[in-house]
Amino acid sequence: MNSRREYRGGRAALFDGIEEGGIRASPIYSHEIDEQDNNRAIDGLQDRVLMLKRLTGDVHEEVESHNRMLDRMGNDMDSSRGILSGTMDKFKMVFEKKSSRNMFTLVAAFVVIFLVVYYFTR
Template structure:
């Protein structure tokens, strides 16, 4: 329907030129040229419509992937925060109690070793 309106507009445009004294050598070649132009325009319109749909699909796919990557980034930030908190707690435990705990552990092993040694002797 849109192409018919374009054809009518072109016909009006060409009629104005022909009335001004510029005429083609034969009306038959003018009609053939006009038909070829119409076919080419229709083909271009089809291609433009296909490209428009493709670009819309690509845009939708890109937006979907961006949302997915944003969610993954947020999840990674959350897990990084949890892991960082856990590591901070481990550092506090090892820094504060490591010397006392290590001494207690070594002393208990020594006592147990000596006890077993004297009992088996």
């Protein structure tokens, strides 16, 4: 009877990792697999975080360059507004004098400028 227990105990020790339908991994091996999976997942997350960091850095640089460009454009518009207001003041002075000679000179200048621009663009 003692030999029968030894046989059963030996058999249980031999087939300890086998269950119905497949082999059961030992807890130590399963823990190593879980750690490897976790390490792979962490590496994948690190790669994604680095990629997102580079992307956000690129977006930040792009936004900064657009802000600088918009500031320059705003300054240029302000200076253009100043030039145009000066020109409009001069036109007002010319039209207020109601001098036919000044009006003829102004119209002739516009026609000549138009013809020169037309000639060079053709």
